[in-house]
Amino acid sequence: MKTNLKQEKVLVLGAHPDPSRYAYRAAHMLKDAGHDIVLVGRRDGSVAGSEIQREIPSFAPGEIDTVTLYVNPTIQEGYKSVVEALQPNRVIFNPGTENPEWMISLKAKGIEPDVACTLVLLSTGQY
DSSP states (O other): OOOOSSOOEEEEETOOSOTTSHHHHHHHHHHHTTOEEEEEOSSOOEETTEEEESSOOOOOTTSOOEEEEOSOHHHHTTTHHHHHHHOOSEEEEOTTOOOHHHHHHHHHTTOEEEESOHHHHHHTTOO
8 A cells, every 4th residue: 555645535536436537536545545534426325435315515725635536517516605615726627527617716715626547646755
């Protein structure tokens, strides 16, 4: 197991119990890297020992370090205000989730939008 110098609390938005899905793989890789994961999705189940929740739980602003997105821009609409209220350090827009308008809004609020692939970041040590 690879350990990070900084353990982060990471919200995986679009978590899915299907092992063929990228969100599933990312949850496992994040957990293996020593991160505390919070899973939110529209399917019931568990991944990497954590239950998938239907709604984003309450957290203090800044308690979530990173939000990694696995939902398309249309689905993102229902989560924008909650994610922004979390005041994470960054939001990772994985391939297929890019949302230029929201990225501008996040940046204006001091939240770093990152167009990247969580799987690649983790596997190359750039996370």
